Amino acid sequence: MSRYDSSGNYAPDSKSKYRRPRYPFSPWGVVIGLILGLAGGLLYAWVVNPRVEFNTEPWQLSDADRANYIAGITLQYNYDSDLTKAVNRLVVLRLTGDPIQAVADTACKLASSSYVDNSSGQRAVRSMMTFYQLQGRTGCADTLMALTDQSTPNALIEAATPTLRPPATKTPTPPIPVTVVPTQQIVVIPSIQPQADFTLVDVRTYCSKELSGLIEVRVQDYNGDPIPGASITVKWDSGESSFVTGLKPERGADYADFQMDGGKSYTVQVAGRSDPSQALVAGSCNDPDTGQAALISYRATFRPQ
């Protein structure tokens, strides 16, 4: 069969592009247009007209304003001694490493700057020092400033009112016997928080030479989401220790741990909000990986009842 048509032209092959139907659009045009459009859109949205800044969170603040925020937190802590609230607010600041040590570092910076040139700044730094010292941390502010306020108290000025001189009397006024009657002190008894909000849902043991004799505690909500700043108490026969979750952010916001001594028994609880756990004994065991002797470690998880 001849491939020449009636006009004498040579007909293209059946697979030739001249025989394929034409796309309604140009693929090159689409690709180039999309790339240019995307680049232009991003340039406009990120550089020319970025989204107006609002609803900034404390962790986005500049160093100076973050220091002010920390001062606010510690000032409130100095008044209400609510460690959980203070730690929760520090966690929001997303400070790197140990948040309480970060407070000590911030106090150090402020104490060596002009921030402490006035008494308000000094009080703020002292509130930070009180906060981190109570949690067993230290910082350079300890050597730069005294913890107690040695400044003069705020003067309270009252406008004087002129008093008329009383007329002289002929007979001297007998002295009035003065008896001081102490007013009865009002004792405010704090209301008791509801007990046993949390319950120990899981306790597991493991044996590791590296993590020998460790109680790992996690406090979570109903959904298993972490609760930072929860106060944990560990008790043993001769003492107790309190600490809060979230101070080791690399292990999770709900994490806290306690190092046991060998041969002792311990109970762990969410401070004032759960019953004590069963006795966790720091007995000996052998690490299954290395075969070396270690102390039994525990993983305990608390959740709301």
Added chain:
Amino acid sequence: MIRFLLSLIVALVIGAVIGLYFGWVRFPVLYLNSPAASLADRYKDEYTTMVATGYLKDGDLGGAVDRLRVLGLPNIPAYVQSVTERYISNSQDSNDIAYLVALSEGLGRLTPIMQPYSQLHAPGQQP
């Protein structure tokens, strides 16, 4: 050529829309080193409460005003009054209300709605 130009223009528009969506909605500019003035309202309220508590502790009214100045407010006493009244209206935590009322009172703005909550006083503040 017309086919190419039409395709380019349509794709350009679609690309720009996608770019704006990603730039404004999905991955907007993340601001760091922000001033305290741009804090979300809830954190401004929280900070004001902290400052009010600090005032209750040390009675340093000037210090409290200094600390609130970082929020970039044109009228700090009016702002404290507004926050306090909002807390009362919204039945927020009674302790926080008492702290704010004390600061508001210290700033000379004890309004009738605050009077029932005026229980705490800073050192040197007349009850």
